[in-house]
Amino acid sequence: MNKIMKVSICLLCFMIFWQMSVSVGAIDLTIYYNQPNEYVISIPKLIDVSNGKVEEEIKIDQANIEAGKCVYLRIVDGIDSQGNMYLTRKGDSYTKIQTKITHQNMSSGIPLNTVFKTFTGKDQTTITFSDCMTLDSQPIKAGDYQGNLVFEYGITNI
Numbered sequence: 001m002n003k004i005m006k007v008s009i010c011l012l013c014f015m016i017f018w019q020m021s022v023s024v025g026a027i028d029l030t031i032y033y034n035q036p037n038e039y040v041i042s043i044p045k046l047i048d049v050s051n052g053k054v055e056e057e058i059k060i061d062q063a064n065i066e067a068g069k070c071v072y073l074r075i076v077d078g079i080d081s082q083g084n085m086y087l088t089r090k091g092d093s094y095t096k097i098q099t100k101i102t103h104q105n106m107s108s109g110i111p112l113n114t115v116f117k118t119f120t121g122k123d124q125t126t127i128t129f130s131d132c133m134t135l136d137s138q139p140i141k142a143g144d145y146q147g148n149l150v151f152e153y154g155i156t157n158i
Contacts, residue, residue, distance in 0.1 A: 037155050039063040039071055049099055052131045059124040070118040070158050075110055077150035083109015087145035097145055100130040
């Protein structure tokens with residue numbers, strides 16, 4: 001084989017290799033960004049019902065909530081199915097008084113585990129604690145009474 005033929009073969013091989021290495025292609029690239037739902041909820045930590053009926057606000061501030069979603073609010077512990085909350089006298093687990101917790105969207109008490117308010121942005125709502133009374137219609141015995149409510153909130157579909 002002569003030198004020209006060897007060079008031609010080498011050139012041909014190089015061109016084939018180069019052609020394979022610079023072939024044209026396409027890639028489908030998806031760019032993704034997620035901004036999570038953000039909100040600040042304000043629920044009072046202590047409510048004094050000693051002086052009768054009390055109205056308390058629950059607020060959502062700095063709300064950035066995805067379209068088609070909302071923040072739900074419900075009470076998951078501390079009331080019965082009619083919205084009655086029982087406060088027990090300290091040092092005497094048998095003596096109880098009750099207050100009914102209502103919301104402006106409901107004609108009666110807030111039932112346990114029932115969503116009573118949804119928020120789609122910055123907003124507020126009011127819950128009401130009725131005058132306290134004994135279970136047996138007798139005067140309330142002196143002492144400190146206490147009970148606890150547990151609220152649940154989170155994001156759900158509208």
